Amino acid sequence: MTTRLPTTTDVTRLEIDGAPATADALRARALDTFGHFTAMQVRDGRVRGLGLHLARLDAATRELFDQGLDGERVRDLVRHALAGDGGDGAAGVIADASVRVYVHAPDGAPSLMVTVRPPTELPAAMADRAQALKSVAYVRPVAHIKHLGGFAQAYHGRAARRAGYDEALLTGPDGEISEGAITxxxxxxxxxxxxxxxxxxxxxxxxxxxxxxxxxxxxxxxxPVRLRNLPGYRAAFVANSWGVSPVRRVDDLELALDEKLMATVAGVYEEVPRDLI
Known part of the structure; x- marks a missing residue:
């Protein structure tokens, strides 16, 4: 039985450079897949690791577009989207949300698209979060950047779910594990x-x-961690912007839910203070 974790698909607000998205602006982005993004969970207007998100956006913008990206600009645009004062009729401050910041450069200068969706909450009990992973032979190109070329990740993730798993586990030559599709x-x-x-x-x-x-x-x-070596490990977990979840199975290998391990890992994460956007 798979663990169907929550997803956030409905966009509540979408702004480009602080203004409601126009059809022309969205068309340009739909036809331009060269860019990058970061995803964060906002609670009470605050984010864990905000400085790391800003550093990620700046570093990737420098690498892709040969320009830096001012963190204060990013914060202003996220605050603006959450405040709902962009003239699109979606009034009211949103304190809790799933937020993504996308960076393109259609005219040579970095342009930011901010999307606001409902927040994602994992089940409270670790057993209810436990995931089954299906290994696939794929390693993301330019893996150190959270870029927009995510077709293969989505493809393998969907195929894994159709096969009764929760997530794809990406592997390279000789079964060397790199990461999950989104973890x-x-x-x-x-x-x-x-x-x-x-x-x-x-x-x-x-x-x-x-x-x-x-x-x-x-x-x-x-x-290095290889598929053939997994029986030598006692437990595993995955992590992304949603939080941390135990792994209960990789392919046909069952893994125990180590309550002490997960309590420690979750405790470390929960103790990280949230930074005001």
Whole structure:
């Protein structure tokens, strides 16, 4: 039985550079897949790891468009979209939301599209979040950037769900694991957490966990992890902007739900203060 985690598909608000999106502006973005984005969960107008989100956007904009991206501009545009004063009739401040910031450069300068959707909440009980992962032979190109070329991730993710799984697990040559389709993944050998070091996106939640796990008495490292070696691990979990969830199965390999591990990992994440946008 799969764990159907919540999804957020309905866009409540959509603004481009602080104004309601026009048909022409949306058409330009629909025809231009060269860009990048970040995704965040906003609660009471605050975000965990806001500085990391801003640094991600700036670094990717420099790499893709040879220009920096001012973090204050990003914050202003997100606040504007959440405030609902863009002239599109969607009045009222939204305090809790799933927010994405997309960066294109249709005229040479960075242009930002902000989308606001309902917030995503994981089930409270870890057992209700536990995921089954289906391994697939695919590694994202330019994996260190959260870019817009996500067709293969969506394809493999949908195929995994049709096969009764919750998420695709991306692997390269010799079954080396890199990441999930929309998550980072970590494995626990009973002593330390191992993050796969194959090409992957360093997710914001992953970075926040890395900053706090050792202080919580849980050492971690990055290293190669291959499918054939998974029986040597005691447990695993995935992490993304929604939070952290245990892994209960990879292909046909059942994994135990390590309550102590997940309590520590979730505790580290929950203790990260939210930054005011």
């Amino acid at each position: 980072n993944v970590a494995f626990f050998d009973g002593h330390e957490v191992v993050w796969p070091d194959a090409p992957h996106l360093a997710g914001i939640t992953m970075q926040l966990l890395e900053a706090g796990l050792a202080d919580a008495g849980l050492p971690w490292r990055r290293g």
